Amino acid sequence: MDFVQSLDPSKLVLAETILSFALSAFTAPPYNLPVFLFGTYAQENTEAVHSLQTFTGLLGASTLFDLVWMTRHEQNGFVRLLTIVILILKIPTFFAFGAALRQRGTHFGGLGGSDISGPTVWSMPGGFTSGGREGYQTVDEERPNPPSRPPAAGPPPPPDHKRPDQGSYQQV
Numbered sequence: 001m002d003f004v005q006s007l008d009p010s011k012l013v014l015a016e017t018i019l020s021f022a023l024s025a026f027t028a029p030p031y032n033l034p035v036f037l038f039g040t041y042a043q044e045n046t047e048a049v050h051s052l053q054t055f056t057g058l059l060g061a062s063t064l065f066d067l068v069w070m071t072r073h074e075q076n077g078f079v080r081l082l083t084i085v086i087l088i089l090k091i092p093t094f095f096a097f098g099a100a101l102r103q104r105g106t107h108f109g110g111l112g113g114s115d116i117s118g119p120t121v122w123s124m125p126g127g128f129t130s131g132g133r134e135g136y137q138t139v140d141e142e143r144p145n146p147p148s149r150p151p152a153a154g155p156p157p158p159p160d161h162k163r164p165d166q167g168s169y170q171q172v
Contacts (some may be wrong), residue, residue, distance in 0.1 A: 007092055007095075007096040007099075009043050009093065009096040009100050010043050010044070012089060012093040012096060013039040013040055013043055013093060015089065016032070016036045016086055016093065017039070019085065019086050019089075020033040020036050020086060021033055022082070023079060023082055023083065023086075026076075026079045027074070027079065028075070028082075028083055029062075029065065029066055029069045031062060032062065032066075032086060035059065035062050038054075038055055039055045039059065039093075042054070042055040043055075043097070043100070049104055049105075049106050052097065052100065052104070053101060053106070055097065056094060056097045056101065059090055059093060059094050059097065060094050062090065063087065063090045063094070066083070066087045066090070067087075070083060070084075070087075
């Protein structure tokens with residue numbers, strides 16, 4: 001574990017970004033460069049914990065995608081070697097970013113439990129939340145009795161189809 005903590009995530013993601021950029025002119029996984037560019041942003045932005053969690057998840061998923069991608073696409077020797085180097089570098093980068101998440105006081109969703117009751121990104125429309133919103137009523141609140149209406153006078157009389165001046169439809 002000391003080995004992982006001694007790794008510098010910024011240097012790892014920078015090296016992988018440079019390698020992915022160099023491979024972008026050849027037949028190589030097209031998703032690696034955007035993932036590593038996002039990782040550069042997530043690593044440098046100290047307030048973006050959710051971005052760091054997202055990048056760590058994308059990095060783990062892209063490792064599996066690399067294995068599938070390499071079995072389905074042909075590459076020449078040097079490009080394949082660099083793709084394998086990126087794949088191998090993703091493993092310590094994943095663990096280094098996991099350690100960086102722990103240092104920032106959070107964790108990756110599946111690596112140490114998840115907080116389902118944590119902050120939400122959205123709220124349900126109509127005020128169906130526990131705190132309620134302005135102008136909306138929550139589910140738990142008591143509803144006041146609706147104002148009483150006078151009873152209806154009964155069904156309306158049937159329309160007289162013999163008069164053409166009544167309504168816009170005429171009987172043919």
